Amino acid sequence: MHALLPLVRTSDFPNLTRGRLETVQVNLGYRCNQACLHCHVNASPKRKEMMTRETVEQVLAWLRRTPASTLDLTGGAPEMNPHFRYLVDGGRELGLHVIDRCNLTILEEPGYEDLADFLAERRVEITASLPCYLEDNVDRQRGDGVFQASIRGLGRLNALGYGSPDSGLVLNLVYNPQGPTLPPAQAGLEADYHRELDARYGIRFNRLYALANMPIQRFGSTLVSRGQFEPYLRLLKQAHREENLENVMCRSLISVDWQGYVHDCDFNQMLGLPLGGTKRHVTEIDAAALPGQAIITADHCYGCTADAGSSCGGALSGSTRNAPDQPD
Template sequence: MLPLLDQLAFPAIRRGALQALQVNLTYRCNQRCLHCHVNAGPNRTEAMTDECLAVLHQVIDAHPVETLDLTGGAPELHPRFRELVRHARREGLRVIDRCNLTILSEPDQEDLADFLADQRVEVSASLPCYSRGNVDQQRGDGVFDASIAGLRQLNALGYGQPDSGLLLNLVYNPQGPSLPPPQQALELDYKRHLAEDFGIHFNHLLTITNQPIARFGSTLVSRGQFTDYMQLLRDSYRAENLAPLMCRSLVSVDWQGYLYDCDFNQMLELPLALIGRERAHLRDLLQTGLDGNPIATRDHCFACTAGQGSSCSGALA
């Protein structure tokens, strides 16, 4: 007989106060990673329009959100990325750039690291391992060396250095259908290896569980691993991870300005529920709050509550 949890849907949960906007500026990326739940890549053309960006600026000005979390694709490839960052920083928002590191060495991006430091943007940089073989296997040949070069560039500007105030966090995803190891212990391993081997320093490691959707989900299906992975996520469910879930305080915004409870729901086209709206949009945030709104959940949500928990800010427990 299957465990009781396997016979139930993910628990019903509701929103608290909105604290962060996570905006997917574009699906265009200079990489095409196996674990990417966005299916981003060099040939994607979706990007937020000027009209939609104008509404986003209005929301930043009028709504008491604290954080603007910019993602993609590679968000830096959006032509209005820097303008948006400057606007948000002038309004006093904490700005996070979900950076893949290799973008720092792309043509026309040579001054990107200087810009991020000047605006005191928090960098959350993808680095799925501290070894060349594992990174290149997951993200493509040459990615590791380019990532190390990007980290050195950021370190030279003060990122990850004591008392600089320039936060540099690294993001870890498992390579296959497994849960991340304990975040604190893995962070110590990362810091030791990167410091000893490359002279690199950073602030925190954020471990994120791979979502069984999009490119990673398709890979699991093709390898006959999808069912076992979903069972692992369900068996590893921890109720105490429900309270700090990121979807309670964050709204995900797609490149067209439509709202979702999280970036994963965005990829599954599960829109945020708002009374009187078939699809909630950024402009709705100018007129209404989201406190108490039900959160759209499906089986993939078990990835966020499994084990130590998972969010865009790393482990929950």
């Protein structure tokens, strides 16, 4: 808990209110086949929290009563939940755009050999973590052998049509910095990824999302242990840009945890900050009443508004490139 306490203190982050609900992000559980250093969920193979079939049914029933157009599935590794495919099919039957936040290495795990085909058949958008196009950097952050497994996964997805402009099968990649620094300008980095992944491995993808690391859970604990927590938080605050407040994802998204309780975003979920300040189940939420409601904020929210901004859909604006010096 020591890494979490500084983040729920009184914050000077600007007040935010909700707009129309567009995206429902469902965290299917914290179990993952990896244990990445930058993980804000503290996910790992040892975690046991998993959404039940009953809760999945409740989420689908609630989605029918909302204006949301996108179902965004995350974890952990969301695919490791035994009801993942049922939820995907349920979302598609409702006419929702479904996103799977995939770590790529899950495609090679025993029992998941047909996962790529399943996702392609349902035309699920894949947003996949690949924090660098260099093998050493990825393995340092995510574990030995992860990069090559990720490249093999990307190759398999490409073979199914993912990443091809006219296929309709969208494959986006996610970049995270190696440590307590801000991500570089997304457009330039995306061009580098396209060039290097194509030249080195023949890999195609659609977009690159550059995300800042959130100082919570495993990454937050690491910062505390290294004496970098406060310097990183200062960096985020100094790089705050007011214009990013208009586009932060929490204004049009809600996060449902593995038990069905609702939060403003996945980061608030990890800090135990409930939607509206009161713990409520998804079955208790009236989506029509959400617009205009206050969003629960704390110091970690500066991670979404620093410099070019950061969200589940990448940068929120053009980079200032005038961000303050980054800590070592």
